[in-house]
Amino acid sequence: MIDINPKNTLIRYNILVESDMAPEEMAEKLYPTDPHIRQIAKAVFEGDEDEVVAALQNTIDSGVDPLSLINDALMAGMEVVSTLYDYGLLYLPDVIISAQAMIEGIEYCKEQSKQVHESKGKIISYVVEGDIHDIGKKIVTVLLRANGYEVIDLGKDVPVEEVVAAVKKEKPIMLSGTALMTTTMHAFKDVNSRLLASDINVPVVCGGGAVTQDFISDYDLGVYCEEAADVPKIADSILQGLDIRKLRDTFHKH
């Protein structure tokens, strides 16, 4: 079991003081210590798919369960990336290449294992009807997958009907909706009322350039999320049993 919490490590290494450190140097301090695991995590950080698979193969050959490597190595590597992204040391292109390497690594681990990998929970992500700006949703989806959630990505410009149908079919632990355009933010209202009408009380986490905390708080199911990096934390909190009111207490910042 790898016992590492990058947040604590960062505080221990006092990132604020050492903010001139290169992200690679920071990452060196955050990787898991086991040499095999470290090599995989580092390959994820570097976004090197070939190296990820080679390092996984080495480790699996040494007798480690492939599925355990998804959490212990691949996600540990991605967590380093997410953490440094949160701190503004890495940028979106870094997250994208690492996520791609991680996803290929997960596929490889699944192929190598006979068992079924259990995700932490199912989440539906979408961009509201009328909005074609999906960069926010891409970030959120990548971060959620990196944190072990199964994400059903409905895409962009998704009609309310389709969102509601997907919720009924998939029974997710939460919805993540984004709107970047002010013309489209009102679609959240329809999703909220249609879900309530069907007696579905799933939290709808909303973010994006066009929405504000006040606006989202008007809807019973709405949880406002300012930073994409908070979405996995909200999902973790839902698994810990927080209801919508408590989620708002924890994650609403204004």
Added chain:
Amino acid sequence: MSELTQKTRLTNALKGESVDKAPVASVTQTATVELMEMTGASWPEAHSDASKMAKLALASHTEAGLEAVRYPFCLTVLAEAMGCEVNMGTQNRQPSITEHPYKKGIDDLKMPDNLAELGRIPAVVEATDIVRDSVGEDVPIIAGMEGPVTLASDLASVKKFMKWSIKKPDDFKAILDFATDACIEYANILLDSGVDMICVADPVASPDLMNPATFNDTLKPCLAKFAEAVDCIKILHICGNVTPVLDMMGDCKFEGLSIEEKVKDVKEAKKTVEGRATLVGNVSSPFTILSGTPDKVKEEVKKALDDGISVVAPGCGIAPNSPLENVKALVEGRDEYFS
């Protein structure tokens, strides 16, 4: 100082020269649903039909009082001419790129030899004639276009573009150079058609998406190359909180830099670019012009002027559902400030 023409005032303000009062214009998207209904020139047709494009663009000058005419209403004209597929959107939704010609790689980059004849470029050129006939020489005409970074990401797809930025720096550079050349050629077509100024919107260059170090090393030279090759007054608009790259934007050789309200410290921003560029902005498009009141708009106009903004403008494209009275309040706020 005697009353300047709107064109002289905007030109002087962007060059940092003295003016009788700050001009009010939108260097970003201007059309609203109300204006479409008043003129009968509506999206999506006004993106392709020269007379509708001109009519709708003129309305923001004649009806909303903005002191320039600015069109087209999207960032897809050049991208489409260069081979991207475009969804033309609806009455209140801008066109967007749906398919990218070079997502497989940069091996077959091909510059069209008849760019001026492709896609909607002839319509934009024709719209310039109509607008000029209508407003005469004293009102500035601003053509908007996508910048080299955004065009490159449209050609390659954002995801590939970002990936190349780290993994394939040579391909990244190649697609950017290619896009920069296309932008220069298109800007000169616009200039030959008679527009006075060009506003380059380059949202993908924002620190929200790209690393400021990449901006400094690779993106800035493309923007500066563009600026040197296009001989007119130019404005660079980059969305988001551009504070980390503002100093570099000051090196891009554009007269004006258009910023959003997300840049928190405008006074500091002004100091950063002083002597190199002037600031345009920064009344919040989504929170004030779309969902605020005329009084809130005026308040933000006055704050912008206090902070040293040279041209009063929306921070980003005006949302189509914005009430006309809020757009009008931009000029009213300026007039109150200078009365």
